[in-house]
Amino acid sequence: MVPLKRRKVVSSISTEDINRFPNVVIFLLVRKMGESRRAFLSQLGRKKGFQVEDSFSDLVTHVVSENNTGEEVRMWLRSQQKDKALTAQLLDMSWYTESMRAGCPVQILDRHKLQDEESVKEESVVEFSVPTYACQRRTTSDDHNSKxxxxxxxxxxxxxxxxxxxxxxxxxxxxxxxKALPETVTSMTQLRRLPCLGEHSQRVIKDIIEDGVSGEVESTRHSERFKALKCLTxxxxxxxxxxxxxxxxxxxxxxxxxxSEHELNRAxxxxxxxxxxxxxxxxxxEALKIGDIVKRALLNVLPGCEMTLTGGFRRGKMTGHDVDFLITHPDEGKEVGLMPKVVSWLTAQGVLLYEKTTRSSFLVSENGPAQPPSNMDRFERCFSIFKLEKEKMDSVNAYPQTRYSGQITASNSHLVEANEMPNTHLPANKWRAVRVDLVVSPISQFPFALLGWTGSKLFERELRRWAGHVKSMSLSSHALYDNTQCKYLRATSEEEIFAHLxxxxxxxxxxxA
Structure with a gap:
């Protein structure tokens, strides 16, 4: 008598060995799909009982491809000398994914069949079109494709x-x-003429459009490593x-x-x-209330300073992860050494929970900055954490408008003095900690600094890429250098910088962006 354990092993049959649909033989075209995705989809199909072949042959009844037209598939088959008396159905990946969900081959509809270029053009689906560089297009805070x-x-x-x-x-x-598109994307066809959509991004987009979710995204979101690194950073x-x-x-x-008792630095x-x-x-x-505190500090240290709230708040956002202020003085040179004095005043008021101040390391010559622009700015700055009173968050009006916004002079100093300093001895539940970055720029570099510190990060990256690749210029938060003319281009406003570019x-x- 055969032992029970041995009988179990002999009688067990792998689900991958079962061909439940003998009249369906599938070949997945690797073109534009990639080997790893093809291997994953092939394994998935075999587990569902489908016969998925690794190579094309006369036995294949269904050729499935991704992001290809019918003509492109036929050309590929001809290049492989495998188009002789082609009788197989040429199908889009949507048929395959729907069959996987159904657990059996679904009926082949017109939308599953690969179309040729001309027939695709005749579809009623409107294709989107946007410029290649983010700095060429307008991107509001509205997002019609947030998913x-x-x-x-x-x-x-x-x-x-x-x-x-x-x-x-x-x-x-x-x-x-x-994010720059005016409507919600409903079909991959709409994206065919868009720039910057690589194969990986297209796969993710396609999964979400067709299935409502991307397996890769969900796997990443719930991975222990991603969650841990998000927490720690x-x-x-x-x-x-x-x-x-x-x-x-x-x-x-x-x-x-x-x-773990790791030794941590002050920050x-x-x-x-x-x-x-x-x-x-x-x-x-809260950002505007912090602005009042900084304005009071500037009034006491150096009257006449100009200060602008930058970052996401300047782009119209109502919330952010920190608060950035850009400070200057109309008289070039008066801003030198300003930051330590401001920090000293704020510290005496008990406002700062943490601060790290760095001196300016950017040298200036008669003709412009004495060292080449770089992506990292070298302004005098302070990275800090403010102690902000929670209660009585009054509605604060926008800063009094001057050349750039918020100049503090003797004529409007009463606006600052009217706001009393927060009570820094409040119980812990009466205040909160807020990240605040203070940056001081010479007035000659202020337009470049204002542009750089407004963001978004990708918009600024694209501005620099445009400057280098298209205009043969070098842009930083300090200056704009024309590599062709070998000279710095002056600007007194952001508008002039855009014009130079x-x-x-x-x-x-x-x-x-």
């Missing part, structure tokens, strides 16, 4: 956490293109490399970090202590 852009942004964040900057930029450019002063090192040491949560200590506050959105009202001026509210 797609959120998915691509998550993959970009994951790439950044893994120090894959190239992949991160590719995903962010694809998301920026979709949420600590002020912790970057991707530090978070990755901690993760490899077994640290995945704040609790793990505390018990990280403050970030851990105020973690919850710093990971809560900052409102526009040969671009139509785009208002801050339309730079939300």
């Amino acid at each position: 797609l852009t959120d998915a691509l942004t998550l993959l970009a964040e994951n790439a950044e956490l893994n120090n894959e900057d190239g992949r991160a930029v590719a995903f962010r450019r694809a998301a920026a293109v979709l 949420g600590i002020f002063g912790v970057g991707a490399k530090t978070a990755d090192r901690w993760f490899r040491e077994g640290i995945q949560t704040l609790e793990h970090l505390v018990v 990280q200590q403050a970030g851990l202590e105020h973690y919850d506050d710093l990971n809560q959105p900052v409102t526009k009202a 040969g671009l139509e001026f785009i208002a801050p509210s339309d730079r939300n």
Whole structure:
């Protein structure tokens, strides 16, 4: 008698060995699909009982491809000398995915059949078209394709956490293109003429359009590594490399970090202590209230300064993760050494929970900046955490308008003095911690600094890419250099900078790429 355990092994049959549909033989075309995706889909089909062949033959009844027209598939088959008496159905991936969900071959409809280029053009679906560079197009805060852009942004964040900057930029450019569209995407056909949509991004978009969700995105979102690195980089002063090192040491949560007794620097200590506050959105009202505090500091230290709220708030957003202020003085040179004095005054008022001040390292000659522009600016600045009173968040009007906004002079100083300083001795539940960046720029560089610190990050990256690739210029937050003429181009406003670059001026509210 055969033992029970042995009988089980003999009688077990792999589901991949069962061909439930003998009249259906499928070949997945690797062109535009990629080997890894093809292998995954082939394995999925075999588990469902389909016969999926790794190579094309006369036995194949269904040729399935992705992002190809019927003519492109036939040309590929001809190049392989495999189009003799072709009788197989040429089908889009949608037929395959619907069959996988149904667990059996679904009826072949017209929408499943590959179309030739001419017939595709005759479809009623409107194709979108946008310029290649984000700095050429207007992008408001409205997003008609948030489901797609959120998915691509998550993959970009994951790439950044893994120090894959190239992949991160590719995903962010694809998301920026979709965000600029005036309507919701309903078909991949609409995207055929759009720039910056690589094969990887297209696969993600296609999955969401057809299935409502991307398996890759969901897998990333719920992965232990992604969740841990997001948590750890949420600590002020912790970057991707530090978070990755901690993760490899077994640290995945704040609790793990505390018990590990890692030695933290000052920024990280403050970030851990105020973690919850710093990971809560900052409102526009809170940003303006902080602005009043900074204006009071400037009035006491150097009257006549000009200050502008930059970043997402200048682009029209109502919330942000931090608050950025750009400061200058109409008299060139008077701003030198300003930041330490402002920080000293704020510290005496008990407003600062943390601060790190850096001196300006940008040299200026008679003809312009004495060193080449770079993507990293070298202004005098202070990265800080403010202690902001929670109660009585009064509605604060916009700054009094001057040349750039918010000049503090003797004539309007009463506006600042009317706002009393916050009570810094309040109980912990009466105040919150807020990240604040203060940047000081010479008036001659102010338009470039204003442009650079307004963002968005991708919009600025695309501006620099346009300047270099199209105009043979170098743009930074300090200056614009013409590499052809070998000279710096002066500007007294953002409009002049756009004009130098040969671009139509785009208002801050339309730079939300």
